[in-house]
Amino acid sequence: QVQLVESGGGLVQTGDSLRLSCAASGRTFSSYAMGWFRQAPGKEREFVISISRSGANTYYADSVKGRFTISRDNAKNTVYLQMNNLKPEDTAVYYCASGKGGGLGTSESWYDYWGQGTQVTVSS
DSSP states (O other): OOEEEEEOOEEEETTOOEEEEEEEESSOGGGSOEEEEEEOTTSOOEEEEEEOTTSSOEEEOGGGTTTEEEEEETTTTEEEEEEOSOOGGGOEEEEEEEESSSSOOOSGGGEEEEOOOEEEEEEO
């Protein structure tokens, strides 16, 4: 059974940083791309960032370019989301997801396993 467990969310102020972690189990972590999505109150879930199975390739939503960074440690079966210069519009529940394959994907349909989400709240 594949499990993804996010951690690291919380309440921060504008301009602060947070690092989210997502620990995976139940499949060969290094064989699959990973992604982060977020869902703000009253909005659809949206793509944030993704990383290929090796970590060599990444893709960012325009809204987070230059502020967010994704990385992975395949030895620890963990993917990270480093979020810098946070803004109130980054407030959302953040979900990590495991891809159906090793390449990058921005669509929810590309991912077949999801974590339970972790809340990030940025106050102004």
